[in-house]
Amino acid sequence: MTLQQRGFFNLATGFTIWLILLGVLYGAQATGCAFDLQSVALGPVSLLRVILIGLVLCHAALLIAIFIYCRNMLSAVESRLAHFLWRGALYLTMAAMAATLWISAAITVPSIC
Amino acid sequence: MEPEAVNDPVRLHKALDAVWGTAPGIGRLSAVNHTIIGRRFIITAFVFFGIGGILAMLIRTQLATPRSAFLGPEIYSQIFTMHGTVMMFLFAIPLIEGLAFYLLPKMLGARDMAFPRLSAYGYWCYLFGGSILIVAMVLGLAPNAGWFMYTPLASRPFTPGINSDIWLIGVTFVEISALSAAVEIIVTIFKLRAPGMSLDKMPLFAWYMLVTAFMMLFGFPPLIVGSVLLEIERAFDLPFFDPARGGDPILWQHLFWLFGHPEVYIIFLPAAGVISTILPVFARREIIGYLAIVISIVALAFLSFGLWVHHMFTVGIPHLALAFFSAASTAVAVPTAVQVFAWIGTLFAGRPQLKLPMLYILGFFFIFVTGGLTGVMLAIVPFNWQVHDTHFVVAHLHYVLVGGFVFPMLAAAYYWLPHFTGRMPRINLGKAAFWLIFIGFNLTFLIMHLTGLLGMTRRIYTYDPNTGWEWFNLVSSIGSFLMAMGFALFTVDVLLQFRFGRHAVRNPWQAATLEWVTATPPPSYNFASLPSVASRSPLREQEDLPVTLARGEGYLGFVRDDRLETLGVDVTSGRTDQVVRLPGPSYLPLVSALITAAFFLSVLFQLYAVAVVSFAAVIGSLLLWTRTSGETSDCGAIAIGRGETALPQSESDGAPSRWAMRVGIFGDAAAYGSLAFGTLYLAVVAPNWPPAEVAHFNMLASLAAVVGLVASAFAGWCSAGSAVAPVAAARHRWLLVCAAAHGVAFVALVILALQIPTPSRHAYAAATLVLLAYVVLHVLLGIVFALYALWRSSAGYVSASRTNDLHIGRIWHGYTAAIGILSILLMHALSWMVGR
Numbered sequence: 001m002t003l004q005q006r007g008f009f010n011l012a013t014g015f016t017i018w019l020i021l022l023g024v025l026y027g028a029q030a031t032g033c034a035f036d037l038q039s040v041a042l043g044p045v046s047l048l049r050v051i052l053i054g055l056v057l058c059h060a061a062l063l064i065a066i067f068i069y070c071r072n073m074l075s076a077v078e079s080r081l082a083h084f085l086w087r088g089a090l091y092l093t094m095a096a097m098a099a100t101l102w103i104s105a106a107i108t109v110p111s112i113c
Numbered sequence: 114m115e116p117e118a119v120n121d122p123v124r125l126h127k128a129l130d131a132v133w134g135t136a137p138g139i140g141r142l143s144a145v146n147h148t149i150i151g152r153r154f155i156i157t158a159f160v161f162f163g164i165g166g167i168l169a170m171l172i173r174t175q176l177a178t179p180r181s182a183f184l185g186p187e188i189y190s191q192i193f194t195m196h197g198t199v200m201m202f203l204f205a206i207p208l209i210e211g212l213a214f215y216l217l218p219k220m221l222g223a224r225d226m227a228f229p230r231l232s233a234y235g236y237w238c239y240l241f242g243g244s245i246l247i248v249a250m251v252l253g254l255a256p257n258a259g260w261f262m263y264t265p266l267a268s269r270p271f272t273p274g275i276n277s278d279i280w281l282i283g284v285t286f287v288e289i290s291a292l293s294a295a296v297e298i299i300v301t302i303f304k305l306r307a308p309g310m311s312l313d314k315m316p317l318f319a320w321y322m323l324v325t326a327f328m329m330l331f332g333f334p335p336l337i338v339g340s341v342l343l344e345i346e347r348a349f350d351l352p353f354f355d356p357a358r359g360g361d362p363i364l365w366q367h368l369f370w371l372f373g374h375p376e377v378y379i380i381f382l383p384a385a386g387v388i389s390t391i392l393p394v395f396a397r398r399e400i401i402g403y404l405a406i407v408i409s410i411v412a413l414a415f416l417s418f419g420l421w422v423h424h425m426f427t428v429g430i431p432h433l434a435l436a437f438f439s440a441a442s443t444a445v446a447v448p449t450a451v452q453v454f455a456w457i458g459t460l461f462a463g464r465p466q467l468k469l470p471m472l473y474i475l476g477f478f479f480i481f482v483t484g485g486l487t488g489v490m491l492a493i494v495p496f497n498w499q500v501h502d503t504h505f506v507v508a509h510l511h512y513v514l515v516g517g518f519v520f521p522m523l524a525a526a527y528y529w530l531p532h533f534t535g536r537m538p539r540i541n542l543g544k545a546a547f548w549l550i551f552i553g554f555n556l557t558f559l560i561m562h563l564t565g566l567l568g569m570t571r572r573i574y575t576y577d578p579n580t581g582w583e584w585f586n587l588v589s590s591i592g593s594f595l596m597a598m599g600f601a602l603f604t605v606d607v608l609l610q611f612r613f614g615r616h617a618v619r620n621p622w623q624a625a626t627l628e629w630v631t632a633t634p635p636p637s638y639n640f641a642s643l644p645s646v647a648s649r650s651p652l653r654e655q656e657d658l659p660v661t662l663a664r665g666e667g668y669l670g671f672v673r674d675d676r677l678e679t680l681g682v683d684v685t686s687g688r689t690d691q692v693v694r695l696p697g698p699s700y701l702p703l704v705s706a707l708i709t710a711a712f713f714l715s716v717l718f719q720l721y722a723v724a725v726v727s728f729a730a731v732i733g734s735l736l737l738w739t740r741t742s743g744e745t746s747d748c749g750a751i752a753i754g755r756g757e758t759a760l761p762q763s764e765s766d767g768a769p770s771r772w773a774m775r776v777g778i779f780g781d782a783a784a785y786g787s788l789a790f791g792t793l794y795l796a797v798v799a800p801n802w803p804p805a806e807v808a809h810f811n812m813l814a815s816l817a818a819v820v821g822l823v824a825s826a827f828a829g830w831c832s833a834g835s836a837v838a839p840v841a842a843a844r845h846r847w848l849l850v851c852a853a854a855h856g857v858a859f860v861a862l863v864i865l866a867l868q869i870p871t872p873s874r875h876a877y878a879a880a881t882l883v884l885l886a887y888v889v890l891h892v893l894l895g896i897v898f899a900l901y902a903l904w905r906s907s908a909g910y911v912s913a914s915r916t917n918d919l920h921i922g923r924i925w926h927g928y929t930a931a932i933g934i935l936s937i938l939l940m941h942a943l944s945w946m947v948g949r
Contacts, residue, residue, distance in 0.1 A: 004685040008312060015415030022419045022437060027793075029433055034797045052433075081686060084313040088408055095412050095448075103419075103440040110432035 007085030014096030021059040033113035133637035143698040145229035154211025165199035177590035179578040189574035190257035197260025219628035222307025224679040235290035237706030242286030256280035264354040264362040295329035310646040311687040321386025332375035334784035339368030351879035359876035361799035370421035378417040384521035396463030402455040409448035442492030473524035484512025505565025536614025542606035549599030556592025625650035642670030691765035745909040792880040803947035804877040806870035814864040821858030822930040829926030839913035852899035
């Protein structure tokens, strides 16, 4: 796969991870509730909340890794097209990071089940 | 060797038209040309729009006064259900498809779509599926459970007649058209562009359509899966949505809105693409923020798949989940706003002209932005709870859909009518139509927000005189009639332009995109020779482009062996990589669509033996299409004009058919994912679990199924390998092994199916059976693919350099193995989980 093709496919990477996060969070929350994990206390918080926070952190770490990768690629490519695609990939990853922060901001507050 | 160049434009036109043209009379039924199919989609969609509009008039007449005796509750239910169904499934989506089919090849600098027969097949499926719904309505059997078909209302106990079945089957039939269009649009944009048109030089409309097509590919399968499950429940009593037997009516809502929310953006994005195309023309400058717009389109598409639950805020979802989806619903406003600011900025920086299409775009701005703002209000959970299922929501969705789709489409109609007809309006009624529609629309729906806030729920067929809603409803109804007059005037204006319009000059708006390079109305082949593109505004950079291309000075400015040829390019760079040979007119798409209609009608009337035969006949008829595709000899690189050469698609690694299979697999995976999600959802959330009976699957049969699936994938992979593919005997052996391995998997899967408890007793058994049936269907198709490749190979269509048939099969076998193994694991995990 050429650098340009990789740049093109990376347009979708950041938000794919965001979408997976949303599905995983919703699924984990429902499954955790079904298995009563919110009643298992881990110090001041429930096990289910810890799991959900852990999932967000994993996805956030993945997004940061992709952000760094896209930034490095952007500084390495020379052609106009590759620059266009990698710049798009970088900005979309940043937008996905902001969206991740936005949807998971409430994770510590409301009742889970 | 390069064919003899035809220097005379008239001779070249005649030579090209002889091979690209469609015969008159009955021959029109064999049309596959994108201009004709695109026109048919557009005209048919507007006819359905007229029908939907008449239904809206009936609704508003009924609601104009309290206690109206105009319509009874049964008819009223059919009418509001059909209004929503017609507008969403028979008007909006097909109009998008028509616009894409008509415009994309011309904008991209190609001569047709990638799969012209698929376009024609999609059109006939749309026409027949839509006709089933309309005929049912005329017979008084129309669907009547609302356009969302919510269970349990749409389930057999509460809707015992055929009405819901007609919706489920009719809409699924129409969706074949949408899915086939999605695959075709993606492959066309990926592969059939003018040489030099790299992704950063592609018209924004193509970016919008590319993203929209992907959304269709992932958005429609959940609804198809939901519809199939509901139809199975209604026909065979398998309880997917019956809570008494482990089903859950909320599952339907999830599957429906997994489709339904992206659907809103599937409708909006192409309209936004139209605005991004038209607005810069009348602002007389290039659009501001090309990359920002591309980014916002992609972001919008993804975000739109993360909001579906906001339609279900009142079903009793935990607070945390509400917070996730409320946040996602507000976030979607950001990329939408980026586009709106880019358009406003373009207008501000340009020298705008207020021509008729612009007037409609300004109408769009006002109405759509208002609808967007009420959308943000609805994303906020407490407010949503207050106005859920009231007329406030009806007002909001009409502001978004009419503002975000109908106004841009009317702008598009006035902008491209000169292209469509070759004529300009003589008597300009468009302005009067605009004001009638604009004022009528706001009169109807602005006040409807208040009716909703006062508590009027949607779908009620009448109300009492003392509710305080009377005047609001009357004003809404008056407004709707005003709007209807506007649409009638628009129709008259368009017909007058068709019949009496003055001849249009080429490119009357001084646009810069390639569709205005063609003559108007466009010839069957679009371009006498294909352009080379070096910028985003090719027509502005090369003003003599129409003349040079007409003279045959571009690529493929000749006819070779009476074949229909266009160029294929590398997906990102736009470098020429192949000559794509397209099929000519054929009755096969019509025949296949008729057989498909027979299949759906036999399911509707529960003639299942006929349905099985029809399904096999559909597959057979689709295979017949391939008789005229492919080559039986290698020819190497061939001349494409301007001293350059390219391989024919049959010898290219990046043939459109391979791309179509890859893209199609994504859609299939979306359907499979929806099915797996449904199964897990029921297991985790639905009441009355665990079931009384649990399947204990035979480990030997499970192992045999896995071995069969892996072996079929391996054999399929080997058959297309570089060492095997050149040797006929070796590839035949591997293909036979592949088919046999599928056979083993089939037998093993049937044995597993026999171990499932009676599926009508509990959703566990029903879901497991459907999951298994899905894999069995893929395995059977895997046998077809393997034997088909064997036949193609024996008939001489395969060689060391012509391996497309093998590679297409290879993708299918690998995918089938993947979902088969996943399903077996899921079945075992599920029976372990519920059997504990």
